[in-house]
Amino acid sequence: MRDAERSFREFLREKNLKRTPERMAVLRGVLSLDGHFDADQLLERVQSYNKRISRATIYRVLPLLIDSGFVVETLSARGRVSYERSHGSFRHGHMICERCQEVIEFRSERLEELVGEICTAHGFVENEHRLSVRGICKQCTDKKGQE
Amino acid sequence: MRDAERSFREFLREKNLKRTPERMAVLRGVLSLDGHFDADQLLERVQSYNKRISRATIYRVLPLLIDSGFVVETLSARGRVSYERSHGSFRHGHMICERCQEVIEFRSERLEELVGEICTAHGFVENEHRLSVRGICKQCTDKKGQE
DNA sequence: ATTCTTGCAAACCCTTTGCAAGAGT
DNA sequence: ACTCTTGCAAAGGGTTTGCAAGAAT
Numbered sequence: 284m285r286d287a288e289r290s291f292r293e294f295l296r297e298k299n300l301k302r303t304p305e306r307m308a309v310l311r312g313v314l315s316l317d318g319h320f321d322a323d324q325l326l327e328r329v330q331s332y333n334k335r336i337s338r339a340t341i342y343r344v345l346p347l348l349i350d351s352g353f354v355v356e357t358l359s360a361r362g363r364v365s366y367e368r369s370h371g372s373f374r375h376g377h378m379i380c381e382r383c384q385e386v387i388e389f390r391s392e393r394l395e396e397l398v399g400e401i402c403t404a405h406g407f408v409e410n411e412h413r414l415s416v417r418g419i420c421k422q423c424t425d426k427k428g429q430e
Numbered sequence: 431m432r433d434a435e436r437s438f439r440e441f442l443r444e445k446n447l448k449r450t451p452e453r454m455a456v457l458r459g460v461l462s463l464d465g466h467f468d469a470d471q472l473l474e475r476v477q478s479y480n481k482r483i484s485r486a487t488i489y490r491v492l493p494l495l496i497d498s499g500f501v502v503e504t505l506s507a508r509g510r511v512s513y514e515r516s517h518g519s520f521r522h523g524h525m526i527c528e529r530c531q532e533v534i535e536f537r538s539e540r541l542e543e544l545v546g547e548i549c550t551a552h553g554f555v556e557n558e559h560r561l562s563v564r565g566i567c568k569q570c571t572d573k574k575g576q577e
Numbered sequence: 578a579t580t581c582t583t584g585c586a587a588a589c590c591c592t593t594t595g596c597a598a599g600a601g602t
Numbered sequence: 603a604c605t606c607t608t609g610c611a612a613a614g615g616g617t618t619t620g621c622a623a624g625a626a627t
Contacts, residue, residue: 301601301606322591337609342592346508355564356509361493362617364509364591378554381497391548394541398563401538406568407525414561416545417502421553448581448626469616484584489617509592510616582625593614600607 287314287353294351308332309344313354319365319386355411359386369411376414382423434461434500441498455479456491460501466512466533502558506533516558523561529570 291310295302312329320328326341345366348354352369357377359365376394378387394414402409438457442449459476467475473488492513495501499516504524506512523541525534541561549556 299606303601303607305608335609338591339593339610340608343607356505358503358505358511362503362511364505364511376548378549378552380554381557387552387554389548389552391544394544394548397538397541397544398561401523401536401541402525402563402565405525405534405536406571407527407534407563408566408571409563410528410565412561412563414545414559416549416554416556416559418549418557419555424553424555446581450582450626452583482584485616486584486586486618487582490582578627580625580627583623585621585623587619587621589616589618591614591616594612596610596612598608598610600605602603602605 291348291351291353294347298347300347304333305336305340306344306347308336309341310348310353313348313366313368316368318388319357319359319367321359321363321365325366352410355413357413358415376416378416378418378420380420380423381417382419385420385422387420438495438498438500441494445494447494451480452483452487453491453494455483456488457495457500460495460513460515463515465535466504466506466514468506468510468512472513499557502560504560505562523563525563525565525567527567527570528564529566532567532569534567 287310288307291307292302295306300306308329309325311332312325316325316328322338322341322345325345326336326338329336329341345354349356354366355369357365357367375388375390378389379385380387398412399409434457435454438454439449442453447453455476456472458479459472463472463475469485469488469492472492473483473485476483476488492501496503501513502516504512504514506526522535522537525536526532527534545559546556
């Protein structure tokens with residue numbers, strides 16, 4: 284968290300952007316949220332620190348957090364874009380159940396390695412990757428069987 | 431193509447939806463488009479078959495094509511959702527260059543297998559998966575080096 | 578005949594933006 | 603001092619929806 288702050292300040296300095304309490308509060312909000320969140324949820328969290336921070340600020344800071352690698356965009360149900368903390372949260376993929384919309388996170392060391400190899404083979408420098416699998420979760424399959 | 435039509439009709443029948451020329455035209459549009467496209471591009475293509483088909487119809491048919499597995503949603507640059515044909519196009523991942531926004535497609539047999547294994551381990555029945563890697567492409571890395 | 582689907586245009590909703598006041602360097 | 607950032611509220615732009623006319627079954 285201290286590290287994150289320092290690293291974000293560094294990013295701001297490099298880009299000649301100012302370190303404001305609002306920006307730091309949004310960073311703090313992101314760090315405090317686990318899993319997926321949308322702009323509204325982030326706003327709510329950030330406003331719990333400082334009620335005066337506006338929705339516009341959330342939308343203005345989010346791109347900075349994406350550029351600096353703290354946040355990644357993800358796709359949640361039905362065309363909605365949401366966000367996810369990137370730094371500090373371990374890498375994982377998502378399994379999204381098309382029946383109940385549940386999002387199951389998983390992790391695979393072999394997957395990380397494999398992706399690394401594929402990137403190297405293409406001369407691509409990886410920053411981040413996301414794997415999402417769509418299908419039917421165990422619960423729903425079981426339920427279906429009982430019908 | 432014939433297969434796709436048949437399969438989509440089957441899907442419509444199962445859902446008690448009617449087979450209309452408009453719906454079939456949107457399917458045809460999707461099948462004719464390679465790679466990513468957004469609602470507008472699809473509309474344009476579909477209107478080249480039948481000018482009277484409206485934007486609303488595109489938006490109404492797209493979810494059907496997603497549910498029936500012909501189309502998947504993907505995330506393109508800066509929070510924009512786009513679509514991609516699913517049936518008939520081989521499975522692949524995307525490498526998205528954060529500098530030039532180029533999308534490079536790749537394919538890996540080992541990756542397919544690995545994902546299959548992971549799903550099995552979770553009792554998850556896979557329909558489709560997407561891997562996207564963000565980073566810097568070879569061209570941009572090379573260019574950067576020359577500066 | 579009845580029910581579903583379409584096109585139109587208005588409504589929606591999330592995101593972006595212009596502006597004047599305020600904060601950071 | 604100068605420039606950047608913020609909040610507000612209005613604008614924007616893609617997506618959704620109510621409705622009456624028109625197809626599909």
